Amino acid sequence: DVQLVESGGGLVQPGGSLRLSCAASGFTLSNYWMSWVRQAPGKGLEWVANIKEDGTEKYYVDSVKGRFTISRDNAKNSLFLQMNSLRAEDTAVYYCARDFSDFWGWFDPWGQGTLVTVSS
Amino acid sequence: DIQMTQSPSSLSASVGDRVTITCRASQSINTYLNWYQQKPGKAPNLLIYAASSLQSGVPSRFSGSGSGADFTLTISSLQPEDFATYFCQQSYSTPVTFGQGTKVEIK
Numbered sequence: 001d002v003q004l005v006e007s008g009g010g011l012v013q014p015g016g017s018l019r020l021s022c023a024a025s026g027f028t029l030s031n032y033w034m035s036w037v038r039q040a041p042g043k044g045l046e047w048v049a050n051i052k053e054d055g056t057e058k059y060y061v062d063s064v065k066g067r068f069t070i071s072r073d074n075a076k077n078s079l080f081l082q083m084n085s086l087r088a089e090d091t092a093v094y095y096c097a098r099d100f101s102d103f104w105g106w107f108d109p110w111g112q113g114t115l116v117t118v119s120s
Numbered sequence: 121d122i123q124m125t126q127s128p129s130s131l132s133a134s135v136g137d138r139v140t141i142t143c144r145a146s147q148s149i150n151t152y153l154n155w156y157q158q159k160p161g162k163a164p165n166l167l168i169y170a171a172s173s174l175q176s177g178v179p180s181r182f183s184g185s186g187s188g189a190d191f192t193l194t195i196s197s198l199q200p201e202d203f204a205t206y207f208c209q210q211s212y213s214t215p216v217t218f219g220q221g222t223k224v225e226i227k
Contacts, residue, residue: 045156104169105152105212
């Protein structure tokens with residue numbers, strides 16, 4: 001089965017850092033774009049960043065540019081999101097998702113999510 | 121950025137009802153439109169991609185249509201397991217953006 005499992009979430013103070021991980025299984029990670037999508041409590045979905053199969057292209061939503069960095073290790077079947085200078089408005093459940101940007105750009109599947117809470 | 125507007129924001133329906141959810145883009149997005157279902161405490165699940173293609177394993181009572189800027193998701197006969205929130209997503213340009221969601225509740 002294709003599966004994505006996120007980890008690394010938690011409580012962090014404003015201005016702090018956190019690194020999220022996403023472990024992929026059941027498919028060849030190096031064949032796919034990957035994305036991070038977040039959802040603030042009780043709110044809608046917001047795409048955060050994505051990365052090309054070989055890591056040579058990366059894109060970010062404006063609100064995280066310069067603060068977040070997406071990366072991947074295909075040999076270890078893992079995706080990462082380094083989050084620095086965290087703000088209260090970054091509080092959300094963060095999902096990793098397989099990204100079909102080479103086709104029509106849908107996300108499937110999604111991980112179960114990891115909660116990031118930015119608060120003092 | 122392309123804005124996606126869903127309507128209604130919520131609806132109440134009964135089992136067996138036909139339900140239609142609309143998604144409008146702020147500009148033409150061809151058929152770069154995808155639909156997801158999300159249940160409380162769970163990750164979104166892909167239903168429809170490329171406006172009208174049914175994802176494998178999704179019941180045939182779900183269908184999508186539209187092109188350009190106007191799209192619809194239809195549930196032909198609502199089942200108890202369909203009570204959830206539905207999101208549209210445009211993948212025409214970066215950043216990809218989502219509609220605000222439509223919550224389908226039990227009448």
